[in-house]
Amino acid sequence: MKKPDITTEDRVILKPIFGIQPVRYIPVLYILAVMLLLFAILILPGILHNGALITVETNVPQGALWVDGIYAGDSSQPVFVPKGDHTLVVTKPYFEDRSLGTVSVPGRIFGSLFSARKVSYEAELSLTDLNSYLSWRLASVAAWSPVRQYSETYFYPENLQRTALDLVGTGNDDHQLSEQFMYAALGYIVSEEMYDDFLAALELLDPTVTAPIRNTHAFNLVSSFMEGDQISDIGRLLGEVPGTTMALPNESFELDGRMYTYFPQIDQMLLGDADGSAVFTELPYTAAVPAYYMAHNEITEKQFASFTKQDPLWAADNLESLIDEGLVDQMYLQGVDLENPTDRSVRGISYHAAAAYCSWYSSVLQEQGYDLVCTLPSDAQWESAAVLSLAENSYSNRLLMLSEPVSHLTGLFGSLWELTATPYVPNGHLFTYDGLSAHQLSIPPSPVQMTVKGGSYENSGIHTYTRGSIGAESCSPYIGFRTILQER
Numbered sequence: 001m002k003k004p005d006i007t008t009e010d011r012v013i014l015k016p017i018f019g020i021q022p023v024r025y026i027p028v029l030y031i032l033a034v035m036l037l038l039f040a041i042l043i044l045p046g047i048l049h050n051g052a053l054i055t056v057e058t059n060v061p062q063g064a065l066w067v068d069g070i071y072a073g074d075s076s077q078p079v080f081v082p083k084g085d086h087t088l089v090v091t092k093p094y095f096e097d098r099s100l101g102t103v104s105v106p107g108r109i110f111g112s113l114f115s116a117r118k119v120s121y122e123a124e125l126s127l128t129d130l131n132s133y134l135s136w137r138l139a140s141v142a143a144w145s146p147v148r149q150y151s152e153t154y155f156y157p158e159n160l161q162r163t164a165l166d167l168v169g170t171g172n173d174d175h176q177l178s179e180q181f182m183y184a185a186l187g188y189i190v191s192e193e194m195y196d197d198f199l200a201a202l203e204l205l206d207p208t209v210t211a212p213i214r215n216t217h218a219f220n221l222v223s224s225f226m227e228g229d230q231i232s233d234i235g236r237l238l239g240e241v242p243g244t245t246m247a248l249p250n251e252s253f254e255l256d257g258r259m260y261t262y263f264p265q266i267d268q269m270l271l272g273d274a275d276g277s278a279v280f281t282e283l284p285y286t287a288a289v290p291a292y293y294m295a296h297n298e299i300t301e302k303q304f305a306s307f308t309k310q311d312p313l314w315a316a317d318n319l320e321s322l323i324d325e326g327l328v329d330q331m332y333l334q335g336v337d338l339e340n341p342t343d344r345s346v347r348g349i350s351y352h353a354a355a356a357y358c359s360w361y362s363s364v365l366q367e368q369g370y371d372l373v374c375t376l377p378s379d380a381q382w383e384s385a386a387v388l389s390l391a392e393n394s395y396s397n398r399l400l401m402l403s404e405p406v407s408h409l410t411g412l413f414g415s416l417w418e419l420t421a422t423p424y425v426p427n428g429h430l431f432t433y434d435g436l437s438a439h440q441l442s443i444p445p446s447p448v449q450m451t452v453k454g455g456s457y458e459n460s461g462i463h464t465y466t467r468g469s470i471g472a473e474s475c476s477p478y479i480g481f482r483t484i485l486q487e488r
Contacts, residue, residue: 046109052117053078054105056090058098059124060169061162063090078118083107088121094133095125127170134181134443137163142448145188145426146469156193160185160201168204177443179209184443186218187425190281195226217433225280252296252407256368259405260293260485263385271383272429272465282465285429287380293485294377294385297402297410298418299357301341304349307357308338314353327352331475344401345416345480351376351450351472354419354481361483377484379422379467382453386412386464397457413462416480417452417470424449424469448472452479 014022056065056075063075066089072079075090088100100121108117127133141159150156160182167178182201189195202210213219252261265288272284308315314322316338322328333348354376361374377385389409396414412418422428449469455462456478470479 046112050107051082052105052119054081056121056123060166063092081105090123096128098123141188150193158197160197164201164204175208187427189222190426218430259296262293265291281426285432289380289384295482296406298345298480298482300343301346304346305338305341307360326473347477347480348475350475371488372485374483376421379420379451383464413454414457417456418454419481420451422451424451
């Protein structure tokens, strides 16, 4: 085989520059390049960003650092601040703002890219109102309770541990209020992440706070459920509560052109799934039910239109203002024309809108000489009416349209989910095993989510004890409401 020809490569010959031979100026160029690189690495960063990384260590986590009135980040994390005089303030909700005054921040020119100047300060924060703080924290826990699954990118924020760290860090000595907070939080423990957070918070708190909680029926039931144990002592716990006393509803009557049925007071009534449902939030419980008059049908478009004419704040054309105030969302009164209202049940209503209607109608009744208050029914009142009237046997698979008053409760099941006056506490019924209710707690539940009952015409498998939830400002074409009357 013939070998390929090997050609000689062309030679590159550098020419002198200003009479200086390459053998002399090439080393100089290399030296200048190295010096320029060292300057860019060791000195230039310090010139462009001459300052220090500031941290402020506090007695509680997650303080907000403000530099010259501008939010800079978490006070415990390094924040770059330019060299010079700056005002530093650390804030946290329900804590007193802590000003560090004007501080002189040093800088560093050489090597700041590899070893930035670091300066640490200390600040001690103190709670301004413990009760308001704990109510705020409980509302945050409640806001996360509808979430049942988490992931690496969507994780539970450990609200209870943060609360415990705040209480320990401030040296809180109101153990009774801390105990009441943790007990109230049991009502929202619905996932393994929240349960782990709850247990970790208990470990951080003083034993005088945690010991009474560990001895409650509510804690033991939550623990049994979360750890997969069989809940077998419900019957025994119910036996510890006074027996149910029944009072059948009285005859229907008409008031202001609307039909109502009177339900007498019930000292103790068995609610929930009396057959022992495997669904944790539907376990049976007993509750006292005050007397009330329940409307036979849901509030109609015509009835709600009368309200908005008297109070234009709630008119559909004021939607943006209502949204800005956090009272409704974009679905408010969707599909409802109050300029041409019908006898269909009004829908697309938020809890705030329904409560405003009740307040308005209470004033109407008072002007007419009735000593009655119009409200939404509580969860227990709605369920007791459904049980005593056997309403579950009649499910409405369509949206109700009633042109004339009806002689009995209509549309409790089906038609629309009905708003109640009860904030949604997933495990709220468990407090009854300890002789309490969620509303008897020193730190009551926050109306972040509201309980709805009865299902809509799109649902099936709805029972008297079925509970749904919706945000207090949220609206839906499947949400409506009916009212009750109570003596003042």
